[in-house]
Amino acid sequence: xxxxxxxxxxxxxxxxxxxxxxxxxxxxxxxxxxxxxxxxxxxxxxxxxxxxxxxxxxxxxxxxxxxxxxxxxxxxxxxxxxxxxxxxxxxxxxxxxxxxxxxxxxxxxxxxxxxxxxxxxxxxxxxxxxxxxxxxxxxxxxxxxxxxxxxxxxxxxxxxxxxxxxxxxxxxxxxxxxxxxxxxxxxxxxxxxxxxxxxxxxxxxxxxxxxxxxxxxxxxxxxxxxxxxxxxxxxxxxxxxxxxxxxxxxxxxxxxxxxxxxxxxxxxxxxxxxxxxxxxxxxxxxxxxxx
Numbered sequence: 001x002x003x004x005x006x007x008x009x010x011x012x013x014x015x016x017x018x019x020x021x022x023x024x025x026x027x028x029x030x031x032x033x034x035x036x037x038x039x040x041x042x043x044x045x046x047x048x049x050x051x052x053x054x055x056x057x058x059x060x061x062x063x064x065x066x067x068x069x070x071x072x073x074x075x076x077x078x079x080x081x082x083x084x085x086x087x088x089x090x091x092x093x094x095x096x097x098x099x100x101x102x103x104x105x106x107x108x109x110x111x112x113x114x115x116x117x118x119x120x121x122x123x124x125x126x127x128x129x130x131x132x133x134x135x136x137x138x139x140x141x142x143x144x145x146x147x148x149x150x151x152x153x154x155x156x157x158x159x160x161x162x163x164x165x166x167x168x169x170x171x172x173x174x175x176x177x178x179x180x181x182x183x184x185x186x187x188x189x190x191x192x193x194x195x196x197x198x199x200x201x202x203x204x205x206x207x208x209x210x211x212x213x214x215x216x217x218x219x220x221x222x223x224x225x226x227x228x229x230x231x232x233x234x235x236x237x238x239x240x241x242x243x244x245x246x247x248x249x250x251x252x253x254x255x256x257x258x259x260x261x262x263x264x265x266x267x268x269x270x271x272x273x274x275x276x277x278x279x280x281x282x283x284x285x286x287x288x289x290x291x
Contacts, residue, residue, distance in 0.1 A: 001262070002066060006033055025054075027056075031093050031094070032056055032060050032061070032063075032064040033064040033065075033067045033068055033093075033094050034093050034094050035047075035064075035086060036061070036064050036065065036068060037068060037073055037084060037094050038088050039087045040073075040080055040084060040088070041084060041088035042254065043084050047061055048061070058202075064146070067094070067095075068084070069083060070227045070228060071087070071094055071095060071098040071224075071225065071227070072098065073087055073094060073098075083098075083101065086101055086203050089199050089203055090196055090199050090200070091192065091195050091196055091199060092116055092117065092120050092192070092196060093120065095225040096116040096117075096119060096120060096225060097116075097225075098111055098117050098224050099112050099115070099116050099221050099222050099224055099225035099226075100113050100196070100200070100221075101205075102220070102221040102224035102225070102291065103199040103218075103221040103223075104205055104207075106214075106217040106218075106220055106221050107207070107210070108210065108213050108214060108217045108218050108221060109200070109205060109206075109207040109215060110135065110193065110208065110209035110210070111153055111164065111209060111210065111218055112218055112221045112222070113193065113196055113197065113200070114152070114153055114156045114193060115149050115152050115153055115191040115222070116196075116225075117189060117192045117196055118152040118155075118189055119152070119183055119279065120192055121188050121189050121192065121207055122182075122185055123185075124155070124181050124182045124186050124189065125139055125142075125155070125180065125181060125182075126180045126181065126182055126187035127253075128140075128180070128181065129240060131180075134180075135180040138179045138180055139177065139179060139180060139181075141158060141213070142154045142155040142158050142179075143152075143221045143255060145255050146215070146255070146256075146281075146282070147215065147219065147255065147256075147280075147281040147282070148217065148254050148256070148267075148278075148279040148280050149218065149256055149267075149279065149281050150215060150218065150220055150281070151255060152279075153213075153218075155181075156189070159175075159176075159181070159186055160190075162175050182190075216284070219265065219281050219282075219283055219287075220283075220287050220290075220291055222265060222267075222281065223265050223283055223287055223288065223291045224289075224291040225266065226265055226266070227288075227291070228242075228243045228244060229242075229243070229263075229265055229266045229267065229268070229269065229277075229289060230242070230243050230263065230264065230265050230266075230283065231243070231248055231263070231264050231266065231277060232262065232263055232264070232285075233260055233261065233262045233264075234247075238260075240264065240277070242269065242275075246269075246275055247264075247274075247275065248269060248274075248275040248276065248277050249274055249275065249276055249277070250264065250266075250276070250277055250280050251270070251276040251277060251278045251280070252276075253278075254277075254278065254279070254280045256280045256281075256282065261282035262282075263282065263283050263284070263285045264277065264280050264281065264282055264283060264284075265280070265281055265283045266278060266280050267279035267280075268278060
């Protein structure tokens with residue numbers, strides 16, 4: 001419009017021609033299990049009857065319901081459980097909400113809330129390819145050699161300890177830059193944590209942070225939200241066998257990347273050249289049925 005240059009001077013295929021005309025609607029970027037959970041909490045009736053402009057597939061709905069059943073938000077018969085209303089009121093995905101609610105019983109509510117909200121955002125640790133060794137050295141004080149989940153907890157503690165000491169945003173930006181951390185993501189983490197604490201108080205949950213939390217209690221709480229993300233070491237093949245029967249490996253960047261615990265829980269499985277488990281901790285297999 002208003003540009004009268006010769007059209008033949010433009011390339012025949014511009015990068016803009018390859019893009020979608022519109023961004024994907026937010027509802028399609030949402031976790032379908034979380035959407036079903038909120039609809040159930042609001043008594044909106046069966047999802048199949050809701051007048052979506054573009055309804056989710058039957059397969060997607062079945063997978064979301066299966067996921068909610070695994071988390072205890074739905075019974076095996078498909079009935080809504082008392083747990084689901086509390087899960088729906090937390091501003092995180094259902095599996096993370098399940099971790100937080102399990103932490104009430106385990107006595108590590110504040111610690112698991114920190115971890116769960118940290119898992120909700122993109123990893124704030126930045127590892128530039130040309131400064132990899134320097135970045136890992138600077139982030140070494142935040143690392144817990146036994147668990148990626150506990151590493152998140154140590155990172156939070158270090159950041160907020162500096163925040164109380166330095167107080168100004170400019171100094172905190174410098175701290176993050178020096179330690180290869182994303183300042184906006186750390187702020188996002190803090191904001192989401194604050195929102196989650198408010199939501200927990202509304203459902204009657206509050207607990208002071210334990211200065212020496214029980215790592216086993218933390219990992220049992222994590223396991224409650226990731227019941228199918230467990231894997232067992234295969235001694236013959238030197239890899240892991242997931243709960244769904246697939247071969248997997250620990251992501252090399254994990255603190256357990258060079259170790260081989262007999263049982264692990266992972267926050268997510270990512271498939272590239274192979275199936276890798278990211279954000280990993282060792283677990284006791286006796287916890288699985290209990291949680």
